[in-house]
Amino acid sequence: MGKLLIVGTLAFDAIESPFGKTDKILGGAATFIGLAASHFNVKSAIVSVVGDDFPDEYLNLLAKRNIDLSGVEVVNGGKTFFWSGKYHNDLNTRDTLATELNTLAEFNPVVPEEFKEPDVVMLGNLDPTIQQSVIDQLTTRPKLIVLDTMNFWMDNTLDALLSVIKNVDVLTINDEEARQLTQEHSLVRAAAKIHNMGPKYVVIKKGEHGALLFQDTNVFFAPALPLEEVFDPTGAGDTFAGGFSGYLASTKNNSFENLKNAVIHGSNLASFCVEKFGTERMQNLSKEEIEQRLTEFSSLTQFNIELQS
């Protein structure tokens, strides 16, 4: 069984989409990563922080998925990180209505002893100084460190972000953010520049248009599954990251061929995430459903042209 160390937010989300709106529901990068990774043969731990307003019900939900929560600090009298957003009609763009850091503002992550030598580290989207602090606490360099980030950190803490990017093996980032980070419109060129920043592998997420995996001149592309309806994209990127890192922690094989499979597994799980609000779909997802959709991914992309060379 592989060991996966996750750092990221546990949060309350309030979401508006063309299909409705929610009250404060369970959200956060670490939540989606943990739920997605739990479908693989891994022992995961989440390093995060919440206030004492965070329901036991949410923590139990994660604990039941074989996720170690000893690295989750509960701040007495503190409030949990809160994010609120409203999606536009095309669901590709959104406005952030509120971001309340609360307990996250003063968070000092502590990696549990048992997870200081993980197989894979998944640094979910949050402050790069927190991501670096998690790396610094490891006793041996793990086989693979994956970092997810977003434009907010490029805008506000670029130096710290570039510093931690140097130390990771895989950067997962969306297409517009890759362009912002590198000042290159071509994603091929953007990926080449990111390689030069440190990461051996670059994953560029294009939402409904799929995801690209780069390793120098090797490129792999996984489409998003065409869906009748995308209900709520919140957490899709984190779910991708959880499927990606969870699969790699369970297989302990970091070849390009196996990273291709990890991209497919991540895309597959993300395709479920967007079907309902928040974590709802991810909480009720069977092995059979996952396998069935993997076969759909396969028939969606696999062809058999006779190549003469």
Add this chain to the structure above:
Amino acid sequence: MGKLLIVGTLAFDAIESPFGKTDKILGGAATFIGLAASHFNVKSAIVSVVGDDFPDEYLNLLAKRNIDLSGVEVVNGGKTFFWSGKYHNDLNTRDTLATELNTLAEFNPVVPEEFKEPDVVMLGNLDPTIQQSVIDQLTTRPKLIVLDTMNFWMDNTLDALLSVIKNVDVLTINDEEARQLTQEHSLVRAAAKIHNMGPKYVVIKKGEHGALLFQDTNVFFAPALPLEEVFDPTGAGDTFAGGFSGYLASTKNNSFENLKNAVIHGSNLASFCVEKFGTERMQNLSKEEIEQRLTEFSSLTQFNIELQS
């Protein structure tokens, strides 16, 4: 050897892109379709019209590719169709600067006797009444009729367009146009509605984001090859259509499995088209380059996950 009947424009194009601008150069849907299809084992014929300002050099270029031009009417004293456009910085959007129909305005297509029983008909993007007239001249119903169109005909001649769409087997259309035609944002739902309009197969082209092939509940996706630089997208959709229909005419196999291959061949050829202005890249394209890039398409998309079911 398969027979492919092509109707479409032969044109002068003047193009501005972030990389430069051209004078009047060779363009037109039938030009790009014919050049692309010429890479397969087919005898093609173009049905079109030009003025006597259209250089013999351009006609010779097509004739040398084994394309029958007896269906190309040359109007003495007439002027050839002219299109001018300017691409924005992202190359995904463009402004049309000029559209001069000229001889195209009064065009009555005449299908050469030898091509009244083709294997495949490729109805390139032009007035749907011209597309229908070509179908009406056929002596037997061909195995496959493919129609390409664009938003201009939806805006201006929707009834005529819907009428000819009823009579075709494959509609190729871009994503925004599919949404406009069906009033459905989801491409899965848009394809289902288009099936109900007549076509058994629907190809939705997403430019740099690839192309989707639908046949009822069967879906196949071909990515666009990630390129360092897209120079000029003009003709990419027509080149796709030419590769798609040319491959199908040469193989005479209209199964879903073979249409998947046709989508890959179309995408492969389109990936070359955008590398230079106009037809420049398509005029100097070797069998070896095409084969080499097909192997890139294969490694870009093929994976090997063990499926349990």
